Amino acid sequence: MQRIGVFVCWCGSNIAATVDVHAVAEAAKLEPGVVFSTDYQYMCSQAGQNMIIDAVKEHKLTGLVICSCSPRMHEATFRKTAANAGINPYMVEIANIREQCSWVHKDMPTGTEKAIILAKAAIAKVHLNTPLTPGESKVTKRALVIGGGIAGIQTALDIADAGYPVDIVEKEPTIGGKMAQLDKTFPTLDCAACILTPKMVDAAQNENIRIISYAKVEEVGGFVGNFHVKIRKKARFVNEDVCTGCGLCTEKCPQKKVPNAFNLNMDNHRAIYIPFAQAVPKVAVIDPDYCNMLKNGKCGVCAKVCTAGAIDYKQEDQIIEEDYGAIVAATGYNPISVEKFDEFAYSQSKDVITSLEFERLTNAAGPTAGKLLRPSDGEHPHTIVFVQCVGSRCASCAGKGKEYCSKICCMYTAKHAMLVRDKYPDTEVYVFYIDVRTPGKNFDEFYRRAVEEYGVHYIKGMVGKVTPENGKLKVQASDLLADRQLHIDADLVVLAAAIEPDKSARPLATMLTASMDTNDFFTEAHPKLRPVESPTAGIFLSGACQGPKDIPETVSQASAAAAKVIGLLSKNTLKGNPCVAQSDELMCNGCSSCANVCPYGAITYVNKEFRMPDRTTKVRRVASVNPAVCQGCGACTVACPSGAMDLNGFKNNQIMAEVDAICK
C-alpha cells in the first residue's frame, strides 16, 4: 500500500477564489492510502516545496498528489521536489484544478466538487504508479538549418561560431533569400546587398558551415539529439567543385529565353545561369527544361566554352544522409499571388506590379539597371500609386488573401515612396492606406519623413479599382478624410501584396512533426516565453517562417534560435522520457496494428522463441518498441486489439482507476 501525501495549492486567488481548497484537502484525507493532506498558498514556491520535502520525511510518503495548475506548467518542478525528497520523480501525479477547474467554473460549490473529483482520480492513479527511470541518449553535435535566407544564414553563423558544425539546406541554387532581391532596406536605407553578401561569404568560408544548395529535405527520422535526415541535392549539371563562377557559359549559351526568377520573370537569362553576381555558391546551373542539350542532345556550347571543364550533362541527383542533434526551420515567406484581385488589374497591365517587383526595378542589378522605368514602354513614370494591404487583413477573401496584417508592407511602402521622391522629385507619389502601422525603433519617424520631408501624398482610403486605359492606369479610390472619391491617372501602380509562408513549409512540417497554424506559419512552443522553439523537441524556428517579420526581427530571432541550438548541442547526453510504450510479448500477436499508427516509427517486430505449455517451442512475431524513438503519444495502446501494448506512467489500469474514481 502506498503512503500518499496530497498538497492542494491556492495559486494565490487563481484557484482559491473558486475552489474551497481546504475542503479539497479534507476530502482527500478520507481516501484510502492518504496519510497526509494539506493546502498552501503557493505550492511551487520554495516554502511550498520545502513543505512537501518535510512531509515526505515525516510521514514516510511513497506517492505525491499535487492539486495545482496544469502539469505543463509545474509537473517538472514537483518531480524535482520529489527527487530532492528522495522518492522517484514518477511517483508524482498532478490534479489540474486550475486550467481545467477554477478557471472554467464561476461558483465555488461546482468548482470545489470538481476539484475533489480530480484529486480522487489522481490519488487512485498514484496507487498504481511505479518508479520509472529515464534512459539516456547521445547528442549528435551537428545542426541542420533548412532555408538559407538571412534567417538561416544568421542562425548557421552563430551556431558555427560556437564551434559546432552546421549544414544549410537551401532549395534555390544560391543562399540569400528575399533579402538578396531587395534594393535598400528600411529604416536606415543601407543597400541590402552591401550588408547581406558579406554574411553570405562568411557562411561560405566558415569551416563549420556546409552549404547544400539546390537541395531539399526528403526524409526526417529520429528524435531530439539524434535526427537522421535524407537530403536530395538536385543535379545542376555543373560540377560544383570545379566551376569557378567565371560566367562565360552564361554569355555563350544560345538559349536566351528563360524567365529570370530572381528578377521575378521581368527579364530573361540563359539556360545556364548564375542567379546573381554575388551568388553563394557562385556556381552555374543548367535549367533542364530549357537546355537544348538536355532536351534533345543538340548543343553542348557551354561544355566547349568552359575552360574549367565543369559542365556535366550526365550529373544526377545526389542523396546525402546525415545525423543531426538539432534542426532549425528557416523557410521564410513569399508574397501572395495578386492575380485574383481583379480590381487591381495586375494581370491586365504590365504597369501594375508588386512591391517585390518594384525592388527589382529600382535595384542597380535588376532588369532596368536601377532606373525606374515602366515595364510596358520603358518610360519614366510621373505618377505612382502605392496600394497598401493588398490581400492582407482580408477576412472575406478565402483563397485570395490573408486575414492577418503582413507587418512589413507599411514600412517598405514608405521606403519605396521616399526613394522615388528622392531620386525623381518630378514624380507625384500617392500611398493609399487603411492604417499606417509602424511600431519599431525609428520606424514611425521614418514614415513621417516620407510625408514631411519627401512630400509623399498619404491618403487614408483604399483603391477600389484600377482600369488600364490609353497607356494610363485610371485609379479610382476613396479619400475618407476629405470625404471624396479620387480619380488619379497613374503611370505605375504598386501593390503591397500580403506575404505567406513558403509552400514547401507544410510538407516539411509534417516530416518534422512540427505544428503549424491555419496560415501555415510554424507554431512556437509558447507564443511569449518560447518563441523560437517548436513544440516538437529539437526543432527550432528562425525568421519569417514563424510569422511576418522584417530583417531586424528576423536576425534577432535567428540568433535566439542559434542560442537554443547551442544549448542543446553542448550537452553530451539527453535524458529521455520514461513514459514510453511497452508491449507484453505474451499477449502480442504480431498483428502490426501498433506500427501502422505510430507516427514516429518507434515500433518494429522481432521473431522470438516462446515455450508452449506442452514444452514445445514456437517462434512468434512480436512488437518491440524503441524507447529512444517513442514519444509516449499512446496511439499504439489504443490500436492494439489484444491489449498487449501499454504506456509506462499511463498504463491502462491506471487510466481505468482514474475513470472509476471519477464515476464513483
Place this chain on the structure above:
Amino acid sequence: MEKNKTAALREQILRASGVNPKKCMRCGKCSGTCPAYDEMEYHPHQFVYMVETGNIEPLLHSESVYKCLSCFACVERCPRGVEPAKLIEALCAAVTRPQGANHMTPDDIPALLDEDLPQQAIVSALRKYMK
C-alpha cells in the same frame, strides 16, 4: 426619433440585411469602388458607420438610399465581408415599405436607360423597384 425607436429600427435593418457593421475596419474600399459615389450624399462606408452608431435618421431622409445601383461591387470587394449594399437595400426597404410605395416604379426605368448603363445595373434596378 426617440432612442428606443431608433434602436428597434437599427435592429430591424441589421436583421433584414444580415449585416454586422462591427466587422467594418473603415478602409473605404467600398466607397473607392462605388460607381454611384458622386450621386450620393452619404457613401457606402458612411452607411455602415452610421448604422453601427445608430445615426440612422439622416439616412432615412437622404436620397442616397435610392442612388445605390445595387451593383454589389462593394459587397464583392469589401475585405471584411461587410456587404454594405445589403445594408443600403434594407434601409431603402425600411423607408419605402411604410410608405407603401417605392421612390419610383419599374415603368419609370426604361426612360432612364442610357448606353453606358451596365446590364447588371439595369437588372438590379428592376429587381429593386419591383419589390
